[in-house]
Amino acid sequence: MKSREIVKRAIKFSRPERVPLMFPFLEVSDVSCIGLKAPSAWRPKAEGEDEWGTIWKKPNPETGIINMGHVETVPIENLDEMKDYSFPDPIEPSRYEDIEKQIEKSGEKYRLFGWFTLFERAQQLHGMENLFIDFHQKPAQVSQLLDKINDFTLGVLDTIEKYKGRLDGFRLGDDWGTQKASLLSIKMFREFFKLRYKEIISKAHSLGMDVWLHSDGRINEVIEEFVEIGLDVVNIQSPHVLGIEEISQRYSGRITFECMVDVQRALPFGSKEQIENEAKMLIHKWGTPKGGFIGTDYGAREEDHIAIGVSKERVQWMLEAFRRYGIYSQSH
Numbered sequence: 001m002k003s004r005e006i007v008k009r010a011i012k013f014s015r016p017e018r019v020p021l022m023f024p025f026l027e028v029s030d031v032s033c034i035g036l037k038a039p040s041a042w043r044p045k046a047e048g049e050d051e052w053g054t055i056w057k058k059p060n061p062e063t064g065i066i067n068m069g070h071v072e073t074v075p076i077e078n079l080d081e082m083k084d085y086s087f088p089d090p091i092e093p094s095r096y097e098d099i100e101k102q103i104e105k106s107g108e109k110y111r112l113f114g115w116f117t118l119f120e121r122a123q124q125l126h127g128m129e130n131l132f133i134d135f136h137q138k139p140a141q142v143s144q145l146l147d148k149i150n151d152f153t154l155g156v157l158d159t160i161e162k163y164k165g166r167l168d169g170f171r172l173g174d175d176w177g178t179q180k181a182s183l184l185s186i187k188m189f190r191e192f193f194k195l196r197y198k199e200i201i202s203k204a205h206s207l208g209m210d211v212w213l214h215s216d217g218r219i220n221e222v223i224e225e226f227v228e229i230g231l232d233v234v235n236i237q238s239p240h241v242l243g244i245e246e247i248s249q250r251y252s253g254r255i256t257f258e259c260m261v262d263v264q265r266a267l268p269f270g271s272k273e274q275i276e277n278e279a280k281m282l283i284h285k286w287g288t289p290k291g292g293f294i295g296t297d298y299g300a301r302e303e304d305h306i307a308i309g310v311s312k313e314r315v316q317w318m319l320e321a322f323r324r325y326g327i328y329s330q331s332h
Helices: 003-011 079-084 099-106 119-126 128-137 139-163 186-206 220-228 244-251 272-286 302-307 312-325
Strands: 021-023 031-034 055-057 070-073 110-116 169-173 210-214 233-236 256-259 293-296
Touching: 003 110, 003 293, 021 312, 031 099, 079 139, 099 139, 110 139, 119 128, 119 139, 128 139, 139 186, 169 186, 186 210, 186 220, 220 244, 244 272, 256 272, 272 293, 272 312, 293 312, 302 312
Parallel strands: 021 293, 031 110, 110 169, 169 210, 210 233, 233 256, 256 293
Antiparallel strands: 055 070
8 A cells, every 4th residue: 555545545444554654854754745935036034034024033953952932023913014014925936936846856655745833833933922912902803914815825726726635644733732722712713813714724635635733742732613614634743732531532543643753751751661551542542543653753853852852762663563563453
């Protein structure tokens, strides 16, 4: 069974022969990630500026700390200034120049496209504290900001329609939880985000693409909202924050989990045996004999693993465990 089919079967609970794997750091992956470029004419106006005008500050390398950094300056400090802000153009042709090559290079792998955010992009444009205040003080303008961000994502989906049948998945990424609860109440999630996500998911589905979401934190209640609007895959990196048993009882068989051994506990600090046992538990608790589980790693680069204090050897232990316990019985 080829990689592309294995991943598709796992997502659709259609009895893959094994658990799909996504370990690009170790050059072992059933998934090929395909992305957009920034427009060829775009140039940052300041150090650390991204295409949206957000300025990021990374740690000084001399400190030994390696991560993506944090937002230092936002381009829309006051929502009244949004009328003067130019949102990026999603259909700019130069964004898509490499798509064909990336598809060809992927071979027989499942093709997962993009990384698009809604909640986090709003924070990066307006500031987290500003955004949370304006949910209450300026809800109409927050809605307008979210619509503009969604317009970009939907514009990308319209543009990649010509690749229908050749791109398999569409990836979103928004952290929705703290260590103890979701960042917003479910009432506010429904008011500001649920229908906007649904629009993205429905559009991607119309193009034959599964939709994947990365989200950190204790998102136990938010998962239910995403299941209701058709999300196919949720990426979890700290399963103990959610509770392995609780998530198993509530969601196993209802959504596919792209998951790793807990990045806060077992992976950086556990023994080889503990890593193996947790990998086995996740496959059996969060997946089903028909599929519903994808074994994954934290990132594709060595820097990603340095940032979380995890050695290459430990990643290898996790991969070997997912391989060992991820073979489905012929009797299933």
